[in-house]
Amino acid sequence: xxxxxxxxxxxxxxxxxxxxxxxxxxxxxxxxxxxxxxxxxxxxxxxxxxxxxxxxxxxxxxxxxxxxxxxxxxxxxxxxxxxxxxxxxxxxxxxxxxxxxxxxxxxxxxxxxxxxxxxxxxxxxxxxxxxxxxxxxxxxxxxxxxxxxxxxxxxxxxxxxxxxxxxxxxxxxxxxxxxxxxxxxxxxxxxxxxxxxxxxxxxxxxxxxxxxxxxxxxxxxxxxxxxxxxxxxxxxxxxxxxxxxxxxxxxxxxxxxxxxx
Amino acid sequence: xxxxxxxxxxxxxxxxxxxxxxxxxxxxxxxxxxxxxxxxxxxxxxxxxxxxxxxxxxxxxxxxxxxxxxxxxxxxxxxxxxxxxxxxxxxxxxxxxxxxxxxxxxxxxxxxxxxxxxxxxxxxxxxxxxxxxxxxxxxxxxxxxxxxxxxxxxxxxxxxxxxxxxxxxxxxxxxxxxxxxxxxxxxxxxxxxxxxxxxxxxxxxxxxxxxxxxxxxxxxxxxxxxxxxxxxxxxxxxxxxxxxxxxxxxxxxxxxxxxxx
DNA sequence: GCGCGAATCTCATTTTGTGAGATTTTGGTT
DNA sequence: AACCAAAATCTCACAAAATGAGATTCGCGC
Numbered sequence: 001x002x003x004x005x006x007x008x009x010x011x012x013x014x015x016x017x018x019x020x021x022x023x024x025x026x027x028x029x030x031x032x033x034x035x036x037x038x039x040x041x042x043x044x045x046x047x048x049x050x051x052x053x054x055x056x057x058x059x060x061x062x063x064x065x066x067x068x069x070x071x072x073x074x075x076x077x078x079x080x081x082x083x084x085x086x087x088x089x090x091x092x093x094x095x096x097x098x099x100x101x102x103x104x105x106x107x108x109x110x111x112x113x114x115x116x117x118x119x120x121x122x123x124x125x126x127x128x129x130x131x132x133x134x135x136x137x138x139x140x141x142x143x144x145x146x147x148x149x150x151x152x153x154x155x156x157x158x159x160x161x162x163x164x165x166x167x168x169x170x171x172x173x174x175x176x177x178x179x180x181x182x183x184x185x186x187x188x189x190x191x192x193x194x195x196x197x198x199x200x201x202x203x204x205x206x207x208x209x210x211x212x213x214x215x216x217x218x219x220x221x222x223x224x225x226x227x228x229x230x231x232x233x234x235x236x237x238x239x240x241x242x243x244x245x246x247x248x249x250x251x252x253x254x255x256x257x258x259x260x261x
Numbered sequence: 262x263x264x265x266x267x268x269x270x271x272x273x274x275x276x277x278x279x280x281x282x283x284x285x286x287x288x289x290x291x292x293x294x295x296x297x298x299x300x301x302x303x304x305x306x307x308x309x310x311x312x313x314x315x316x317x318x319x320x321x322x323x324x325x326x327x328x329x330x331x332x333x334x335x336x337x338x339x340x341x342x343x344x345x346x347x348x349x350x351x352x353x354x355x356x357x358x359x360x361x362x363x364x365x366x367x368x369x370x371x372x373x374x375x376x377x378x379x380x381x382x383x384x385x386x387x388x389x390x391x392x393x394x395x396x397x398x399x400x401x402x403x404x405x406x407x408x409x410x411x412x413x414x415x416x417x418x419x420x421x422x423x424x425x426x427x428x429x430x431x432x433x434x435x436x437x438x439x440x441x442x443x444x445x446x447x448x449x450x451x452x453x454x455x456x457x458x459x460x461x462x463x464x465x466x467x468x469x470x471x472x473x474x475x476x477x478x479x480x481x482x483x484x485x486x487x488x489x490x491x492x493x494x495x496x497x498x499x500x501x502x503x504x505x506x507x508x509x510x511x512x513x514x515x516x517x518x519x520x521x522x
Numbered sequence: 523g524c525g526c527g528a529a530t531c532t533c534a535t536t537t538t539g540t541g542a543g544a545t546t547t548t549g550g551t552t
Numbered sequence: 553a554a555c556c557a558a559a560a561t562c563t564c565a566c567a568a569a570a571t572g573a574g575a576t577t578c579g580c581g582c
Contacts (some may be wrong), residue, residue, distance in 0.1 A: 006569075007539065008269045008305075012312045015332065023339045027559080037541055042560060044269075051273045055367050058470070059549070060559075064336050066367040066392075069374065071276065072333035073390020075325050078284045106316055106327040113330065129334020209319070267538075268570065288528085298572050303529060320580090321528075 010036065011044045015053060015064070024061040072129075081205070081214055082113055084247045088216065088240050093118035095236060096229070098220045101126055105143050105213055108158075110134060113214075124195040124219065135162035138190040138200035139215045145182040146204045146212040152176055166193070187234035187241075197222050201233055203241030208249045216241050271297070272305045276314060276325070285322040333390075342466070342475055343374055345508045349477065349501050354379040356497060357490070359481045362387055366404050366474055369419075371395060374475075385456040385480065396423035399451035399461035400476045406443040407465045407473045413437055427454070448495035448502075458483050462494055464502030469510045477502050 017025055017033060025033075031041050045062065048054040052067030076082055085102040092100040093116040102114040110132035126132070132139055144155060156163060156172050156179075169175040182188060190200045202217040216237055225233075278286055278294060286294075292302055306323065309315040313328030337343055346363040353361040354377040363375040371393040387393070393400055405416060417424060417433050417440075430436040443449060451461045463478040477498055486494075 006268075006308065008272045008308050009312070011269045012308070012314075015328075018332070018335055020335060020338055023335060038559095039541060039561075040539080043539085046561095047267065047269050047273070051270075052367075052370070053273075058468075064332055066365075066370050066372045067276075068329065068332040068336060069372055069390045070392065071279070071325055071329040073388070074279055074281060074284060075329060076388070076390070077281055104327070106313075109313070109327050111327045111330055127334070127337070129330045129337070131331065207319075299528095300530075300572060301570080304570085307530095 007044075010034075011047055014044055014048060018064055024057055024063050026060045026062070028060075030062075079113070080248055081244070084244055085114055085205075085214075085216070088244055089114055089116040092116070092216065092218055092237065092240055096218070096220060096233060097224060098218045099124070099126065101139070101215075101217045101219065103132055103139050103215045103217060105215070108134070110139060110143070110215075119221065123198050123221065133194060135159040136166070136190075137194040138188045138202035139217045141179070141182060141188045141190060142202040142204045142215045142217070143212050145179040145188065146206075148211065149176075152179065186238045189230070189234065191222065195219070199225055199230070201230070201237050203238045204245075205241050205248065206245040213248075214244075216244065268305075271295075272308055275305055275309060279325055285318060285324050287321045287323070289321075291323075340374070341509055342505070345505055346375055346466075346475075346477075349505055350375055350377040353377070353477065353479055353498065353501055357479070357481060357494060358485060359479045360385070360387065362400070362476075362478045362480065364393055364400050364476045364478060366476070369395070371400060371404070371476075380482065384459050384482065394455060396420040397427070397451075398455040399449045399463035400478045402440070402443060402449045402451060403463040403465045403476045403478070404473050406440040406449065407467075409472065410437075413440065448499045450491070450495065452483070456480070460486055460491070462491070462498050464498045466502050466509065467506040474509075475505075477505065 013034065014030060017030060027038075027041055027045060030036070030045075031038060034041070036044065045054060049056070049062075049065070052065045052070070054062050055065035057063045081102070081104065089100045089102055092098070097119045099119060099122050100116045101112055103110050104113045112126040112130050112132060113128055115126050115128070134140060144152060147155065153172060153176060156175050160172065160175075163175050164170060168178040187201050187203045190202075192198060194200065198219050199222050200217055200219050202215050204212040205214040205216060207213045218233060218237060220233070274295065275291065278291060288299075288302055288306060291297070291306075292299060295302070297305065306315060310317070310323075310326070313326045313331070315323050316326035318324045342363070342365065350361045350363055353359070358380045360380060360383050361377045362373055364371050365374045373387040373391050373393060374389055376387050376389070395401060405413060408416060414433060414437060417436050421433065421436075424436050425431060429439040448462050448464045451463075453459060455461065459480050460483050461478055461480050463476050465473040466475040466477060468474045479494060479498060481494070
């Protein structure tokens with residue numbers, strides 16, 4: 001859980017420098033930021049450049065390199081969830097002005113992997129790759145509530161402060177009980193927890209071993225929803241989640257890849 | 262150019278295992294393929310998992326992890342070329358049934374970074390991340406022809422065999438001369454070099470220092486083109502390339518990012 | 523609770539990475 | 553074209569950090 005100090009870790013640490021506001025670094029800036037010595041840093045950079053994770057951009061500027069794009073391409077190309085999910089998302093978005101999201105659960109991170117927008121002015125934007133908050137909103141709840149006991153308790157522990165704030169309970173056990181109750185209601189609903197004025201409606205997606213791996217979610221403007229519409233959408237999303245789960249269960253990666261050729 | 266043998270290289274080598282046909286590996290399979298000892302391999306895997314490049318999938322299956330998606334997101338989010346290029350691509354594709362591509366030049370790799378399809382049945386598909394051949398087609402030519410002397414000669418050397426086959430000349434100098442001639446004709450055209458029956462029309466995109474960084478390309482079915490149409494499209498693409506180059510020259514990354522907020 | 527395979531730990535060995543300083547290369551300037 | 557300063561690479565002695573055989577623990581299914 002703490003920072004490892006091997007050379008490999010330090011090399012990968014270089015990639016952590018890159019952020020939305022700063023995707024070009026010079027070696028000197030890296031030295032200042034990371035504290036590596038000059039020859040060492042250059043060796044590290046060489047390693048990353050050779051592997052394609054970094055590219056020389058301007059005269060002295062380094063940016064993320066083509067390997068990143070290639071690897072993401074691989075994931076998109078062969079991710080059964082994504083291939084099946086695309087059509088499902090389109091259908092959901094067509095149903096009501098909204099943003100429909102497919103979010104993958106990575107054990108300690110929620111990442112949007114696909115999205116479909118059908119609102120003229122979406123209040124929040126979640127393209128592929130944008131991380132989602134771990135303890136807030138319908139999406140998070142859809143995962144937590146359907147986790148096996150053991151994992152659920154672990155995650156509650158890790159995010160106890162955030163979860164308490166939402167008023168789900170005070171102790172770990174209380175929160176766990178509250179989450180377990182939510183399993184029964186079908187799709188999970190949250191109002192304004194992530195973005196103000198926006199209602200999130202989410203259903204989990206399960207893999208072959210019945211563990212939740214992803215979430216389908218529609219984010220809808222509060223003002224376009226009445227109770228009947230909400231119920232309708234909940235049902236639709238839940239059904240879509242079930243459908244996706246079935247598809248994943250009965251499909252092997254091999255089939256998907258072959259089907260693409 | 263050969264395989265480095267440091268531990269960092271070997272760790273990154275694990276990522277090379279993943280391919281379109283195989284994006285799930287067990288530790289044992291990795292051992293067999295890479296020849297690392299068990300404890301070492303597990304240490305490597307731990308490093309990559311901690312960094313988010315790998316994720317435990319099934320009981321023993323490892324897949325590429327969320328970090329890959331995040332890094333690609335960063336690139337997409339702040340790539341000036343991509344942000345400007347999207348609209349340009351749409352306009353190009355709207356002009357004629359075709360696939361319009363934006364391809365980035367990474368020094369030794371050409372990668373499609375965006376594409377726009379306006380043909381009902383495209384003959385070739387190039388989504389973001391798919392690598393392009395280095396020495397064939399209009400795209401490759403658009404880069405090579407506009408490289409500074411020094412780099413042009415180096416690249417000709419590296420791809421001498423392929424370039425000779427295309428009949429551009431026999432010696433490095435002859436090919437260089439042929440390529441230099443091509444600069445004068447505006448957009449570069451290639452017929453069926455990459456995909457049969459498809460004509461590629463390409464224009465380079467330059468950065469602030471007048472070095473080629475990308476290519477705009479339309480791939481069009483041969484049968485939908487006469488000479489007049491070809492000339493028209495060439496002009497349009499060349500103009501689009503110039504426009505994109507201008508945009509890149511006069512825009513700083515900061516502006517782009519701020520404009521997004 | 524038992525048993526099996528998967529994953530991790532221990533520790534002596536030695537390979538590998540490290541960094542100060544010298545050196546070469548690169549790009550920009552008269 | 554020749555020059556200069558900054559950037560990148562190289563050399564080599566030293567020490568730390570990675571390695572792997574084997575023992576141990578973990579974790580799941582029965």
